[in-house]
Amino acid sequence: MRGTESGFKKVVIFGTGLIGGSFALALRRAGVVGEVVGFGRSAKTLEQARGLGIIDRIGQDVAIEVANADLILLATPVGQMGELMSRIAPHIGLHALVTDGGSTKGDVVAAAYANLKDKVSRFIPAHPIAGAEQSGALAARADLYVGKKVVITPLPENSKDDILRVRKAWEACGATVSELTARQHDEVFAAVSHLPHLLSFALVHDIAERENRDLLLSFAASGFRDFTRIAASSPEMWRDISLANREALLHEVKRYADELYVIYQALENNDAEKLEEIFSLAREVRGSWTPQ
């Protein structure tokens, strides 16, 4: 480990699966962490995490481990963060920093104000954009965040130094860090992530309920395959994300339904020009976009 100036003597990870485990492995590989202690609800995942060298120890007492931690990562499902925050809040030290790996930020920030109370200034919210078809400690990789984006959504209560320190932790994992407000974050991800997931689930669900679904699926090809890849995502996770980002997502679904109606009308009116105009702009924009 390097000095505490640029590193962390002790990191505590809540949830040692893909997101938390990869964070720990990446910090280790960057040589910026001393000891890593893990907590979690699954004893099996914790044992695996220890066996894989993701964590040094399985934590026993939250109060004790949190008290002298330099950095705490909350990598549990978003729905569990409020309760977890209220458990750790009384024990967070003056120099400890807290960050998280949640896919939505408005709800996590609200939970932080409600549960971290006077320690809320220690919490710099983060969302690592690392697609997770797999999950669990076995899926954790030191390079999961390399070349990926992490969005941090600092609070007015955060100090510049603390924001910088959390930023550097994610950068040490290989990520590029951007800053948005929690509201901006949730609006952006409603449009480019949550809506597409919902649309993909909707298409497959609609087909799944038909009597001739096997016939239909037997002729589905590569376009269908790619369009519906995300419909194989975790139902529980996407239920929670949808509800956590409900307002922004409702707005997006409404917008999309309006867009779809424009296309429906163009088709109904045999408006070839309008259809080509819509498809052309989409092709132009999609064709010149490359994923980060």
Added chain:
Amino acid sequence: MRGTESGFKKVVIFGTGLIGGSFALALRRAGVVGEVVGFGRSAKTLEQARGLGIIDRIGQDVAIEVANADLILLATPVGQMGELMSRIAPHIGLHALVTDGGSTKGDVVAAAYANLKDKVSRFIPAHPIAGAEQSGALAARADLYVGKKVVITPLPENSKDDILRVRKAWEACGATVSELTARQHDEVFAAVSHLPHLLSFALVHDIAERENRDLLLSFAASGFRDFTRIAASSPEMWRDISLANREALLHEVKRYADELYVIYQALENNDAEKLEEIFSLAREVRGSWTPQ
């Protein structure tokens, strides 16, 4: 070339791009074709096709070349097929077979009845399901159809022997051939191909028209990438397919809008159970489906 029993002495290809060129190359590789003559609107594509060994000769006179052809493939854009059919109809010999590579079948069949007239019995419509991100003679490959599906939609006027012979031609290309009616075909592909394309175009178009589109796209990740891959497809081709399969596609868009409204309501009502139920069925069906 094998004997005429199982092969074709002379094949004429209209449109020597990806679909037509690959058909010619595949028949050659299978050793079931003598001479291949190509026609097309682009002199450059025809020259490339000859240079690449896709065709032996560039045709000069449609009447002469069609008169003694054993097999004729119509691989032009669907919108041009009616006119082409009326040009070749008077010259089609008694033993010549005609097939096509169009993505929609109802409109092609209607064009055949209108333009092939008393030669309509020679036409066995086909749709090779071979995704085409690329196009042109340079993209043609002898193995394009290997392991792919080809749907033929025979007409009541076709003889069993002729259907079998066209089936065997596509099978010689390495494809698995299925039979549907033209109407069934168009309904199936509206659901599993045309609708997803339209939905993908719609999402990108909606984002493309926003002031903050660059910000949005800068945070789009792998889910968005796969969902929108088909939004980079040819606008002209998809305009034509949408209009050609208008009735079935309108029905699908309406169905989908209803499905989306159910999800919108579940979200509006914070109905976690309903959302999870929808996402779970989608995941189950998508997870157990594998593309052919």
